[in-house]
Amino acid sequence: MVEFNRVTNCKICQKIGSSIYKRKYTDENIVFFLKEYYGIKKYEIIKNRIENFDFNLIKCNSCKFIWQEYSPIKKLSSDLYDSVIDNKKSLEKSELKFKNNKNKYNKEINLITKQFKNIKINILDFGAGWGHWLNSGEKTTYSPYAFELSNMRKEYLLKLGINVIDDKQIKNYYNFFHYIRLDQVLEHLDNLQDSLKLIKKLAKKECIFYLSVPEGNQIFENESKIKIEKGPIQPLEHLNCFSRNSLKKLLFQEGFLNITFLEIISMHFKSLLRGKISLFLFLKDIGECFFSTSIKFKLKS
Numbered sequence: 694m695v696e697f698n699r700v701t702n703c704k705i706c707q708k709i710g711s712s713i714y715k716r717k718y719t720d721e722n723i724v725f726f727l728k729e730y731y732g733i734k735k736y737e738i739i740k741n742r743i744e745n746f747d748f749n750l751i752k753c754n755s756c757k758f759i760w761q762e763y764s765p766i767k768k769l770s771s772d773l774y775d776s777v778i779d780n781k782k783s784l785e786k787s788e789l790k791f792k793n794n795k796n797k798y799n800k801e802i803n804l805i806t807k808q809f810k811n812i813k814i815n816i817l818d819f820g821a822g823w824g825h826w827l828n829s830g831e832k833t834t835y836s837p838y839a840f841e842l843s844n845m846r847k848e849y850l851l852k853l854g855i856n857v858i859d860d861k862q863i864k865n866y867y868n869f870f871h872y873i874r875l876d877q878v879l880e881h882l883d884n885l886q887d888s889l890k891l892i893k894k895l896a897k898k899e900c901i902f903y904l905s906v907p908e909g910n911q912i913f914e915n916e917s918k919i920k921i922e923k924g925p926i927q928p929l930e931h932l933n934c935f936s937r938n939s940l941k942k943l944l945f946q947e948g949f950l951n952i953t954f955l956e957i958i959s960m961h962f963k964s965l966l967r968g969k970i971s972l973f974l975f976l977k978d979i980g981e982c983f984f985s986t987s988i989k990f991k992l993k994s
């Protein structure tokens with residue numbers, strides 16, 4: 694069975710890249726990481742299916758973008774996310790994160806709803822996981838939607854009162870959302886353009902699109918720092934490693950512009966006029982606006 698799709702050209706500019714780190718999947722560091730991360734028993738599910746392939750990181754110098762040459766195709770990928778990853782552990786982790794961040798999430802949602810006067814807006818968390826972020830706001834001001842494929846998560850989301858959309862129903866929601874969140878998702882996806890084209894269709898013209906991926910800066914600064922660990926180039930899962938520039942370049946190509954410093958000031962000012970402002974969130978937004986791979990975008994007009 695073919696388990697991987699081979700990607701030799703840059704996913705952003707299509708140029709040929711150069712390999713910066715290549716090991717067999719039988720390399721002891723990689724095997725150690727996979728056993729630690731998934732557990733020895735779960736690792737056995739994928740062991741035979743990956744052992745003849747290389748973990749090869751390729752870099753495009755003109756985009757400052759890194760990708761894994763071999764990306765798992767559908768069967769391996771769904772086995773990985775449905776059977777290999779421990780769902781119980783993942784839910785516990787998400788619940789703990791929710792407990793510690795509930796207030797912050799609530800403020801984030803508040804800032805969004807304050808941008809739209811006197812309407813109940815539609816918020817989509819694309820790849821919502823267990824839906825804890827979506828569930829943190831005051832539901833009178835927005836309708837929460839999750840795009841999620843895993844059955845276990847879908848059931849959980851429905852119990853929370855979140856509307857769940859999958860790839861069959863998604864076409865009914867074109868030009869529907871005021872805010873779309875893609876948090877720690879794009880690094881997992883094989884086809885970047887298709888996903889962003891879909892987001893563009895789902896967005897209303899005034900939509901705010903929040904995109905966050907792991908920071909790859911350290912790796913771009915010093916390739917010898919590449920380590921096999923949970924992080925921006927994690928084997929099998931994090932297929933794409935972005936710099937801030939490559940993220941903005943890709944989004945620009947697909948019809949998005951990053952929200953400017955002045956627009957961020959204006960968003961928080963609006964929120965202040967409508968009753969609520971969070972200094973913490975304001976500083977976070979300013980920091981992200983200039984320095985991070987967590988960026989707010991709007992559609993090019």
Ligand SMILES: [Zn+2]
Binds near residue numbers: 704707708
């Ligand atoms: Zn490129």
